[in-house]
Amino acid sequence: MKYLYFIWKNLGRKKMRTLLTILSIAIAFLLFGLLRTLGTAFELGAELSGEDRLATIHKISLIQPLPYSHVTKIQNVNGVESVTHASWFGGYYQDPKNQFAQFAVEGEKYLSIYSDLMSLPPEQLEAWKKNRIGAVVGRATANRFGWKVGDRVPIISTIFPQKNGSYTWEFVIEGIYDVKDARADSTAFLFHYDYYDEAKSFDNGSVGWIIVKVANPDESPRIAAEIDGLFANSFAETKTSSEKEFAASFAKQFGDIGLITTYILGAVFFTMLLVAGNTMAQSVRERIPELAILKTLGFSDVAVLNMVLAESLLISCIGGALGLGFAWLITSGMSEQVAAFLPGFVMGLSVAILGVVLMILLGLLTGILPALQGMRLSIVNALGRR
């Protein structure tokens, strides 16, 4: 620590060079922060899904509906705590570009199964239960369209006409739910299954997918197998998996976003390693006579090694902290605006921790060769080089 001032002074020797190196490292970490946050936003579904929830879908495809009778049958499977279901509505508000997720659900039950993620004020829940055409919407979507409690909103379904032939369904916003984890999705629009099922003109008595809450997560594999066994060889065979697997497999449908961002970041960091390493090597080369004088004054080899390493660490950490900080500012500034399109665009702790680890690694890697060079200096040769 006592050398800190000395190291700091060394950084100021060529201010422009130090500044440029720090800036390029900052950019690398800014990219790291942004891209990792983007990558995790896609993987978030899996991370936030409950251990005790299973998802049952039609074996042929997620879009095939299941008969309602499946719900009651699953209720009787040993170890199942509660069962609910949801159906995709595929609607938009005013313009086909304004798409968001709407689900027809059993309101209270759905919210109670997802109580670890969603919260709705009790008085709004009561009001919702009383209004047949009532709906509850997530904060992000409410903000996106400027909806308030009490608003009447027409939603146009791209799939389901009502019995009167109209594709426009009227809803009243009775509540706005918040999410308990900033990264969770607050875009969904929930409305009563009863209203939906009675009013739509086809596919009545069917549900989109079934959500099963199990009493003991350790029993999930057995319960999943039992559920699928119930409907084997029926006209609507099922595929049941833990919500985590389901979310992970759905995220994979987009392709390996994580892998792509890793490739890009790999290229970025490799470049930065070379740029910063090269700068470090050069600044040590220029200082060889000085280092020799330090040694003549009695500084040990290890002290010289440490000093050079500390310098590169300092550069890397200043740049890294700048970049990550900037990334944090950007993501937290943007997360509300993009929440309606890309929920979970929030920089998590894991990103920050990985960032700090990378900073230290980058600092050590760029400094190690010049540091070793400094350590191995022979005083006589180095002084004579001038």
Next chain:
Amino acid sequence: MFNGLTQIGIITVMNLRNLPQRIGTSSVAVFGVACVVGVLIGVMSMASGFQRTMTNAGSPTTAIVMRTGATSELNSGINYEQSQLIANSPGIQRADGEPVASPELFVIVDLLKRATQSSANVPLRGVGPSAFAVRDSVKIIEGRNFEAGRNELIVGRGAHSQFANLDVGSTINFGATEWTVVGIFTAGGGLSESELWCDSRILQNAYRRGNSFQSVRVKLTAPEALSELKTAIASNPQLEMDAQLETDYLAAQAEPVSMFIKAVGYPVAILMALGAIFGAINTMYASVSTRTREIATLRALGFGSFPVAFSTLFESLVLSLIGGAVGSVIVFLLFNGYSVSTLNFSSFSQVVFDFAVTIDLLIQGVFFAAIIGLIGGLFPAIRVAKLPVATALRET
């Protein structure tokens, strides 16, 4: 006294010939630019490949008719009578007296991706013989076509490469029915290559769809005939349908994903470029500072400040262009034609596409490299121009 141009020429050539002496720092600059250009072209080739697959095979004389308000085939619905009415509308080509119109059923089946063994929404299209008349680019490249009335599938080239168990001869189960893959087809690199096709009647039965369809594709007599078809459909109260050109439909379907890739790709490329500019400035400053005495000597000999500064700028430009070329070539060799698939949200199904490293992108990449080189060399060049000759000569 030389004239200015000769001076510039001499110093620049000398400078470039000295490059090997500064190979370390120079290659760092080259590598930095190569990485930036590589990432730029790589990401953009993904967007262009996706775009190409989505829109390439769309024909300007093909129209697609779907229910009014449907945003994709998936949520459209057309019954048999309506499909007949549509087929017999004006503006549609006729072959042997029959209209060239193909009513089609579009569903999604859950298959595994070959690479990750994770599930994928694969489009399964039920078609009749007229589907091949509407799409003239479809060709069977292995096996044979499906036979009407049998549980047989033909699979697109892209689907075959990306999803598991689709080789000719293999069987797959969708629900209670078992299907045999009998052929592989190409469709001019278009979207159809991501799909599985089968007989529409069999699919209607398997999915309990009655005698209904989701879209009717028709061959127009000319692109202008669309308005004629539209008017005819609009004036028929039995048809709550909309006709649009296939090319327009496909472009709209492609937009969200292309937009997403570009919205991420460009900012990333620009940030990386900024980083590379910092790197390039550093390199050029280093190159200038190691040559301080040399430059001062030149100045003392009577070379002007502009030619010396210009040579620095030129050096930076050359290094960046080399980097740009290296990056382009590597990405081209590595990624061009590399096949991937993603979920296209508009149709909720997988689209298989190849990275397309186009000439346009390569030009963009080189252009990008040139900008990095110019900005990176500018400040060091100014420093060179301002170098005080007397003190610089004494510098060690």
